[in-house]
Amino acid sequence: MIKTDDWMQKKIVKAKQKVVEKYEHGKTTERQWLQASVDSYDNxxxxxxxxxLEGSPAKGLVIVNWGARWIKAIDLWGNQLYTWK
Structure with missing residues (x-):
């Protein structure tokens, strides 16, 4: 399977949903997603x-590596919820 940008975007949405479901025990949240990104080698x-997922402490993370084409969803306690490769 070729992992296109569209495939990656869809998986990012799914990863965020996994984090929300784990923390909120439902499909929605009023919390905002904060985002940071770096282009390695300016590319x-x-x-x-x-x-x-905002909160104190942070309620969950989604890490996206565009070069290696993988996405990880991580909960409040640092447990990996899911990885898409």
């Missing part, structure tokens, strides 16, 4: 993005 093909 967007090698971008790494971090999405954080």
């Amino acid at each position: 967007s093909e090698y971008r790494v993005e971090l999405f954080v």
Whole structure:
């Protein structure tokens, strides 16, 4: 399977949903997703993005590695919820 940008975007949405479901025990949240990204070697093909479900402490993370084409969803306690490769 070729992992296109569209495939990656869909999986990012699914990863965020996994985090929300784990923390909120439902499908919706009023919390915002904070985002940070860095383009390695000044090239967007090698971008790494971090999405954080806001809270104190943070309620969950989604890490996206565009170069390696994988996405990880992580809960409040650092447990890996799911990985898409």
